[in-house]
Amino acid sequence: MSRHALTRGASAGAIAIVLLAGAENAVLAQTPLPDITIAAARRTAATRSAPAAAPPQAIPAFAQPAKPVGATIIDQRQIADERPAAVDTVQLLRNTPGVSWYEAGGVSRLPAIHGLADDRLNVLVSGIPAASACANHMNPPLSYVSPSQVGKIQVYSGVVPVSVGGDSIGGAIIVDPPSPVFASSGKAAPGQTANEPSPLAFDVDGKPVLLKGEVGAFYRSNGNGYGGHLSATAATDRFSVTYNGSYSRSENYHAAAAFKPAGYAFSFVPLPLTRLNQFTPWLSGSEVGSTSYQAQNHDVSLAFRHENHQLQVNVGFQHIPYQNFPNQRMDMTLNRSVQGSVRYNGQYDWGLLEGQFYHQTVRHGMDFGPDKQYYYGALNNVLAPGMPMETKAQNTGVKAKADIPLFNIHNLRLGAEYQQYRYNEWWPPSPFVLPAGKTSGGMAPAAFIAINDGRRDRFDAFAELESRWSPQWLTLVGLRSDTVWMNAGPVHGYNVMMYDSAPLFPATMFNISNRARTDQNWNATAQATYTPNAALTFSLGYSLKSRSPNLYERYSWSPATMPAEMIGWFGDGNFYVGNLNLKPEVANTVSATADWHDEANQRGIRFTPYFTYVSNFIDVQRCPLSVCGNTPTTRNNLVTTYGFVFLQFVNQDARLFGADLSGHAVLARNTPLGDFTARGILSYVNGQNIATGGNLYQIMPVNTKLSLEQKFGGLTNLVEMQVVGAKANIEQARNELKTYGYTLFNWRSSYEWRNVRFDVGVENIFNAFYYQPLGGAYVGYGATMSGNGAGAPAWGIPVPGMGRNVYVATNVKF
Template sequence: MVYKSKTQKTYLLSPVALFISCVLSPFAFADDTSLEVIDVHGHAQNKHLALGSSESLLSDLGVDFSAAGGVSNLPILNGLMGDRVKVLVDGADVTAACANHMNPPLSYISANQITSYNVVAGVSPVSAGGDNIAGVISVNSISPEYSNSNELDWHSGYVSAKYSSVDNGRKLGVGARLASDTFSLNYQGSFSDADSYEDGNGDVALDTLYRAQNHSLTAAMRDDKQQLVIKLTHQKIPYQGFANQYMDMTDNTSYGAIAQYKRSFDNSELEGQVNWHSVKHEMGFFSEEKTGMMRMKTDAQDISTQLKWRIALNKSSSILLAQEYYNYRIDDWWPGIEGSTMMGPNDYVNINNGKRERIAAFAEYESQINTKLWLNAGVRIESINTQVGEVQPYNDGMSMMDMDDMSDMGSMESMTMSDTSTDNTVAAQNFNAGDRDKTDTIVDANLLINYQITNYDELQFGLARKNRAPNLYERYSWGVSNMATTMIGWYGDGNGYIGNPDLGVETAHTLSATYIKQAKDDGWRLSTNVWYTDVNDYIDADIVRSFNSYDLDNTARNILQFTNVDAILYGAKIDLTANIYESKQLGNWQLHANVTNTRGKRDDTNQPLYQIKPLQTQLGISQQMGRFENALSWQWVDTKTRVDNNRFENQTDSYSLVNLSSKATWDSLTLSAEVSNVFDEYYQLPLGGVSIAALKQDSSNGFEQLAGQGRSFNVSISYAF
C-alpha cells in the first residue's frame, strides 16, 4: 500500500529531504514543510495504549506475519519473509540468533515503546537499508523531549494495562521522563504474560503461551548545533511456546546499547551511530503442552557502525554519502544429554564461531526538481563475508540413530533411519573438509519518482535492484539426520532443512507503480498500486528424501536442502478512505477499505512459493464524536489453494472476521474496549504453519494447520501524568 508520510518536527533540524529521514532516522531531520514520499507508510504518534507485540501496529500498514511465538511472529512484505525483510529497531540491525528465528528483531521492542514506525515495501531507497529484497520496516523508540527550564525536573510519564480474555493475557507498560532544556532521560518498560489461546471452537491452541519483559533507558543531550543520544536495553523472555516448531524457547536474555550523534552545519548534516547487542538464547521444553528433554543454545552478538553525511546542493537538492559496517557473531550448540547414545556424549556443534560481516557504502541523490516532480536515486555497494569454524556431531561413530533414545528429543518418535546419507559423523567430516569462507560483493540501485499530475492526482514510480546474501543457517547448517535437520528452519512446516555452502546471492529486480486520486474537498482518497518482482537465485529448497515419524498417511514430511532457483512475485493493492457522514449530533464517520492480492512462483516448476497469503479484503467504518472513537471492521480472506507441495503446505478455507472497538479519551486517561472475532469464527491461519504441539498430543489428525484466535474481549487503560 502507498501512503503519504509526514515526519514530525524535531530538534536540530534544517530543510532536507524528508523521505530519507522519515524512513531511516530514529529522529528525523525536518522543517515545518513536509514532503510527500513514495512507498512509505508511517505514523508518528503513539499514546501508549498499544501493548505487547508491534504486530498490532504494523498490520495496519500492510505487513503480514508468519505465525511463530506470541511476541516473535515474522513479518512478510509482498510475499517475502524472514531475512528478506530488513527490520531496523532505532536504526540498528539486529540478527535473529536462532535456527528457528525465535528471536527476530521485532521481538526486542514492545508496542508501547514505539514512537514512530515506517514500512517501505518493495522499492526502497538504498539509504533505507541493504541486504534485503522485500523492503524495510523501521520502528523507533528514541524521541528525546526537552523542557523550557535549565533545571532537570519531572517531565512526563504514563502507565498502561491491557487484558484479553482469549488467552488470559495481561500486559503492562510504563514510562517516565526527566528533562531540562538540554538534557532528557527516559525510561520505558513492558511486561506481557499470556496462556495458550482458544480458537473459534473453544479448543486450546496448544503451546501458544508466553511471558516477556523489555526495558530501555535513553539519555539525550543537546545544544544549538548537535545532539547525542545513548540508549540501553534489556530483554528477558523466560519462556515462549512455538506451536509450529519441534522445540520451544526456554530463555532469551539480551542486553544492548545504541549511541547516536547528530550535528548540523551551514549546508550539511552529519549523523553517526554505534550499536551493540548481545543475546543468550536457549531452546527446550517447559510445558506439559509439548514435552521433551533436548536443549539447544546460542550466544550471539551484533556490532554495527553507521556514518552519514548529507550535503545540501541547493534549496531543493541534496546528496547523501554514507559508510556502514556490520559484524554478527554466533555460536550454536546442542548440549549432550547424559546417558543418551543418540544425543551424547559430545555437544552437537551446529555453528562454531560463525561470522557474518558486511561493509557497505552508498551515495543517494534527492531533488525536488520542480513543484510537480520529485526524484530519488542511489547506489549501494556491499561486501558480505560469511565463515564458520569446524563442527562436531553428538558422537563420532554412529551412522544410525538408536531408536530407544528417540524419547530424548521428545518430538519425533519412531523415526526410521536406514540410509547412510543420514550419518552426521560423515556429514561433519565432509563439512569440515570443505570451504567455509565465502565473500559476496553486491550492488543495489534504486530510482524513485513522484509526479504531481494535478493538485488531486499523483503518479508514483519505483524501480530497484536489491540483493540479499544467505544467512548462516541457510549456508552452514550441515546436519543430515532427520533429528538434526528438523531443528533448522523458520517456516513452521514440520519439515527438515540442510544448508548449502554454495548458495548464491538473491538478486531482485522490482518495478512498482502507484496512482493516487483524491477529492477536491479531501472527502475521499483512492490509491492503487501494482508491483512486479523478478528474483534471480531465490533461496528455496528441494526435496532430498522423505520421512514419517508416525507411519500414518497424514504424517509424512520432507527433508529439503536450500538451493537457488529463479522466482517471480507480483501483486496489486487498492486502498480507499472516504468521509461518509458528518453532523454535530453523530460526529464524523469515515469508511476505510482495501483489497490486496499477491502471487509468487518458481520459474523452473511453476510451483507456488511458500506462505503467500491469498486474496484478502478489509472494510471498516469509524466514528469520532467528541472524546469517543468507535470502529467496526470486517476482514475476509479467500481460500488458500496455491500451496508449496514440496513443504506439504496445507490448503485453508476462506473466513471472515468482524471486530468491534470503542475508545474514550479524557485529558490524561484513555479507556478502550474491543471485541475481536465477534462471531467466534473458527479459522486456520493461511500463514500459520502446522501445529506440531497438537500432533504430539494426538497424531491421528496429522499436521493440521494452526488455528487462529477465537472471540476475545479486550480492555485497555492508559494514564498519562
C-alpha cells in the same frame, strides 16, 4: 588488500566521519534551528494562569523529511489506536497495505511485505539491523521492542531507497522510539486542547525542568493475557533521561471450536511428571497448545543537545523466560538480550550528519515447553531428558550518513555502514550425565555443534540523489554496494556413530570443505514522482536489491532426522539441511503508485501494482540422496505428498506480482452522532517458482478489510470486517497445507479525556472458526522430536486462529 585490512579500514573510516563532525563544530558557523513542539500543556480553566514553563520540546528530526519518498508513516497517534489490540509490534502494521505476517510465538511474529518475509526484509529497530539469533528465528528483530516502546514506524512496501539499507530483497520496516524531549523556557505553546496531558514543567534557578510519564495496562480474555507498561522522563533544556519498560504474558489461547480430539498433550509418558514437575497437561479440543508466553523489555535513554547537535545513548534489556510455539518443534526457554547504542545528529553549514554505534549480545535457549514431550525413552533402560539448544550471538556495528543540499533542488546522501555478527549454537548432551543403569538415547556423550564461530560481516557504502526539479517533479536515484563475508568453524555431532558415519560422513565432509564465502552485492534505485496538482500523485520506480544467505541457509550441516527437524523458521514442521553452494538472491522490482485525494483529504484512493523477479531465490528441494542418504525412507521422501519431509535449501528463480488498493471517505461530519468515516484495504499477491512451475511458500491469499469509524467528542467506535480468501495455491515441495476462506468481524472503541484513554474491543465477534493462512502446521504438542514416528504431532492440521477475544486497556499520561 586483505579482508581484515579492509574491514579495519572501513570501521575506522566510518568512525572518523562521526569524530570529524565534532572538530568541525569549532570552526563552522552554525545557525540554531527552531525547536519543534511535540506536546503541550493541558488547557486550564479561564480563572487560572498559564504555567510558567513550556511543554516538552524535541530537537529537529535531522535528515528526515516530513514523509520520506515511498514510505508509509505510522505516527504516534495511529500507534496509540492500534496498540490496545496489538500483542506484539508486528501487529501494529495490521492496517498497512501489503503487510501480513507469519504466525509464530506470542511476541515473535515474522512480518511479510508483498510475499517476502523475515530475512528478506530490511528491519531496523532504533537504527540497529538486528538478526534472529536462533535456528527457528524465535527472536526476530521486532521481538526486541514492545508496542508501548514504539514512537514511529516507516514502511517501504515498494521501491526502497538505498539510503534505508541493504542486504534484503523486499520492503523495509523502520521502527524508532519516541524522540527525546527537553524542557524549554517561555509561555505555554498555542493550539493546545482540552484533551492534551499536562507534564509537570517548572523552573529551578531560572532553568526549565520537565517531568512527564505514562502508565498503562491491558487484559485479553482469550488466553488470559495481561500486561502493562511504564515510561518516565526527566529533562532540562539540554539533558533528557527516559525510562521505558513493559511486561506481558498469556496462557494458551483457544480456537472458536475443537480442531482436534481433547486429550493429554503427549501420550507416550515414560515419567508421570513433565520437566516442570507438573502433571502432563490436558488440552481441550479447542486449546491451541504451545501458545503461552511471558516477556519483558526495558530501555533507558540519555540525550544531550547543544545548539544544532544531539547525542543520544540507549541501553536496553530483554528477558523472555519462556515463549512457546505452536508451529515449531522446539520452544523458547530463555531469551536474554542486552543492547546499547550511541546516536549522533548534527546540522552544519554544508548539511546534516548522522552517526551511530551499536552493540547487542543475545543469550538464547530452546527446549520443550509444558505441552511438548520432554522425556524420551523408557524408565528401565533409555533416557533422553529434553533436548537443550543454546545460542550466543553478538551484533556490533557502526554507520554514518550525510545529507548535503546542492543548488537548492538536490539533496545528496552519502553513507557507509559496517556490521560484525558472531554466532555460536551448541546443543548440550542429553542427559548431561548418564545415570547408572541407563542407556543414552543417542544425544550424548558430546555436545552437538550446530554453528561454530559463525561469522557474517558486512560493509556497505551508498550514494543517493533526491531532486526536486519543480513543484510537480521529484526524482530519486541511488547506488549501494554491499560486501558480505561469511565463515564457520568445524563441527561435530553428539557422537560419531549417528552423526558422522558412512557413507555420508556429514561432519567430516563439512569440516574439510572451504566454508569461507565473500559476496559482492549491488543495490540500485530509480524513482520518479509526479504531482500535477494537490489532489493527484503518480509514482514509478525500479529497484535492484540483493541478499546473501543467512548462516543456517549455508551452514546447517547434518541430514540426520533429529538435527534437521530442529532447523527451520517456516513453521511447517519439516526438516532442513543447508547448502554451502548457495548464491545471493538478486531481485528486480518495478512498482507504481497512483494516489488521489481531495484537498481536504476527506476522500482518497491509492493503487499500487508491483512485479518482482528474483534470480537465485533461496527456496527448497526434497533432500537429494547424495545429501540425505540412499534408504527407503529418503527415496520415499523424494515423492511423498503426505507428511513432514526432508528439504535442502537451493537457488531457483522466482517471480512475484500483485497489487494493493486502499481508500477512505468521510461519509458525514458534524451530525448529532458525530463524524463517520469509511476505510478499506484490498491486497493480492501471487508467487511462483520459475524453475519448478510451482507456487512459493506462505503467500497470503487475497484479502480485504473494510471499516466504519464514528468519532463523537472523545469517543471513537469502529466496526471492521476482514475477509480472507482460501489458500489453494500451495508449495508442493514442503507439503504446504491449504486453508479455507473466512470472514471476521471486530468492534473497537476508545474514549479519551484529558490525559486518560480507555479502550475496549471484541475481536472475532461471532466466534468464527478459521485456520490462519500463514500460521503453518500445528506441531504444538506431542513427541515433537520423533519426526513422523509414534507419538509425534499429526501432519495435516494448520494452526487455527483465535476465537472470540475481549480486550480492555487503559493509559494515563502525567
